[in-house]
Amino acid sequence: MPSLSFAQAKVLLAPYFTSQGPTDPAVGAAINFVNERFISSGQWKGNRFIKTFSVGQDSEGNYYFDTEPGVESVMKVIAVDYSQGSPQGEIVEIMGDWYPFNDAGLGFLPPEYAGDTQIIRQGIVKPQGGVSVSNYPGVNADYLNGDYTHNGFGQYISDKYPDVSSTSGRYAILKDSGITGSPNWAFVRNTSDDDTSLLVANDNTEFPWDSSWGYGVSVVNAQDRQRYRVIGRVPENRTMYCIVRRGYVPLINNNDQLVPSNRNAYRYGIQAFNYENVNELERAQVYWQLAYQSLNEEAASFEEGSADQVDIQTKAFSPSLIQNLI
Secondary structure (H helix, E strand, C coil), X not given: CCCCEHHHHHHHHHHHCCCCCCCCHHXXXXXXXXXXXXXXXXXXXXXXXXXXXXXXXXXXXXXXXXXXXXXXXXXXXXXXXCCXXXXXXXXXXXXXXXXXXXXXXXXXXXXXXXXXXXXXXXEEECCCCCEEEECCCCEEECCCCCCCCHHHHHHHHHHHCCCCCCCCCCEEEEEECCCCCCCCEEEEEECCXXXXXXXXXXXXXXXXXCHHHCCCCEEEECCCEEEEEEEECCCCCCEEEEEEEECCCCCCCCCCEXXXXXXXXXXXXXXXXXXXXXXXXXXXXHHHHHHHHHHHHHHHHHCCCCCCCCCCCHHHHCHHHCCCCC
């Protein structure tokens, strides 16, 4: 299935929703409602992907890694050790947040615990700051807790753009490794595709948008993240190679990509959304079923070459523990 951008989706789906055309803001809102429902309701094509995470330490010495916007949860993990020359990987089990509290369990294990590697889901953690950014090549988003006063740079922004606030979804302060000098703080203003500029903190110089960066910086409100504690190895410096479940991120800019991208599913989804809005729930259900049927058929075709897998807990059946009973 070809990719589907937000702009393409608005043109394609507007006739099923409004007579005002794709520029009607309600079209984008409806697509976001349908997209969130699709992403959160099943494993469709594109709803899982591979992601790597580096392990950090909290103030108490516990090893952990956090997900990021666009990742709902971690499904499976391979801890990869690159320090031995050739990478070595260990499949690691993910335990639920109830695991330390089980009556028959081990309780809370200290940071220095050494044993079988396990990853324990800690639940939701709140990120710092008000906004984050995605789809901006070469730039690492950083949280500044809404502080726009870095070396006087914030005053310059406030004077030039009085409507800037730490909670605005159109603005973010970024750290760009491509900007030389100190401090390396840049400010992206993204009000529309043709009104986007880069401001550099070094000398408060405003640069025009470079087409090589690509349009449509996706600035979104900071999202909750899942935290996973890693125990069993000290120090834990391996890379966590994970298969993850996609999380919903609001579609904002015209080049934001829809996942899943099945056009028929969105057509049925928009029609279902229409009927729900007028309390025609039975008719809405018919169209939701057609939408999910389209997604299921696409997923079945996409997964056709995959072999079924059987999970076996090998650690419980180490050869040294098997006794000859004859």
